[in-house]
Amino acid sequence: MKARVHVMLKNGVLDPQGEAVRHALGSLGFDGVGGVRQGKIIELDLADGTTEDTVKEMCEKLLANTVIESYQIEMA
Amino acid sequence: MKAAVLVFPGSNCDRDMKVALEQAGADVTMVWHKDAELPKGLDLVAVPGGFSFGDYLRCGAIAAQSPVCKGLVEHANRGGYVLGVCNGFQVLTETGLLPGALMRNAGLKFISRVVPLRVTTSASAFTEGYNAGDVINIPVAHHDGNYYADADTLARLQGEDRIAFTYETPINGAVADIAGILSDNRRVLGMMPHPERAVDEGHGGTDGQALFRGLIGQLASA
Numbered sequence: 001m002k003a004r005v006h007v008m009l010k011n012g013v014l015d016p017q018g019e020a021v022r023h024a025l026g027s028l029g030f031d032g033v034g035g036v037r038q039g040k041i042i043e044l045d046l047a048d049g050t051t052e053d054t055v056k057e058m059c060e061k062l063l064a065n066t067v068i069e070s071y072q073i074e075m076a
Numbered sequence: 077m078k079a080a081v082l083v084f085p086g087s088n089c090d091r092d093m094k095v096a097l098e099q100a101g102a103d104v105t106m107v108w109h110k111d112a113e114l115p116k117g118l119d120l121v122a123v124p125g126g127f128s129f130g131d132y133l134r135c136g137a138i139a140a141q142s143p144v145c146k147g148l149v150e151h152a153n154r155g156g157y158v159l160g161v162c163n164g165f166q167v168l169t170e171t172g173l174l175p176g177a178l179m180r181n182a183g184l185k186f187i188s189r190v191v192p193l194r195v196t197t198s199a200s201a202f203t204e205g206y207n208a209g210d211v212i213n214i215p216v217a218h219h220d221g222n223y224y225a226d227a228d229t230l231a232r233l234q235g236e237d238r239i240a241f242t243y244e245t246p247i248n249g250a251v252a253d254i255a256g257i258l259s260d261n262r263r264v265l266g267m268m269p270h271p272e273r274a275v276d277e278g279h280g281g282t283d284g285q286a287l288f289r290g291l292i293g294q295l296a297s298a
Contacts, residue, residue, distance in 0.1 A: 062141060
């Protein structure tokens with residue numbers, strides 16, 4: 001089984017990389033991009049029967065820094 | 077006075093740290109990250125700068141989970157002294173020994189130059205060799221030194237006089253221009269600038285000496 005973890009900077013935490021991407025899109029002529037937030041996706045190959053709670057523990061302990069980041073888990 | 081310097085794969089300021097501590101009179105042991113136990117009787121553990129584990133995932137995140145960091149946290153919880161510089165500061169926030177987090181520099185560039193720092197408090201073993209308000213010149217070399225703390229944490233740091241150093245002019249977007257902070261027992265210091273790179277005339281400046289001399293002087297007499 002697999003799980004996919006989306007890690008994003010929390011709302012309210014300035015994302016300078018996203019802001020640089022927004023500028024670059026503007027200079028390529030893509031008008032109307034109001035904001036860009038950049039995050040990461042972490043795919044996990046897991047032993048069958050691994051629970052979402054275990055993945056949540058992985059996020060809390062390592063995969064996300066919950067001071068600045070939020071995460072979402074997709075079990076598949 | 078016994079000190080240990082932690083070494084992770086990718087640490088690159090570990091030997092500079094050892095030299096700076098020894099120059100100030102410490103007896104220094106290097107400790108590899110896989111060692112689950114620190115040497116007995118340590119007064120100080122230093123977490124050096126560099127790019128531990130290639131900065132993978134987040135700066136300091138993997139190092140913070142390494143076996144030696146269990147010993148580091150126990151040392152700090154027993155009231156031991158800890159100095160984290162640059163990547164070491166990132167490791168300390170990732171272990172939770174210090175609040176907040178270090179993010180990518182607001183200007184996105186790696187910054188490597190000597191910057192003026194204001195010593196915000198002299199009330200710690202690390203900063204007692206300075207006067208509060210002193211401006212000292214210390215090199216910075218980082219890509220992720222943009223200190224972030226939420227409003228409550230920032231208010232607590234300010235209210236408890238736990239901001240050790242601030243940048244005289246903003247360089248990396250850090251909240252309140254914070255360059256270094258202390259733990260609530262004032263025995264853990266994390267800072268982005270490199271005092272160990274300013275302890276010898278050959279470095280171009282010696283403003284970091286007072287940190288090591290003050291710290292080791294105080295621990296040796298304790």
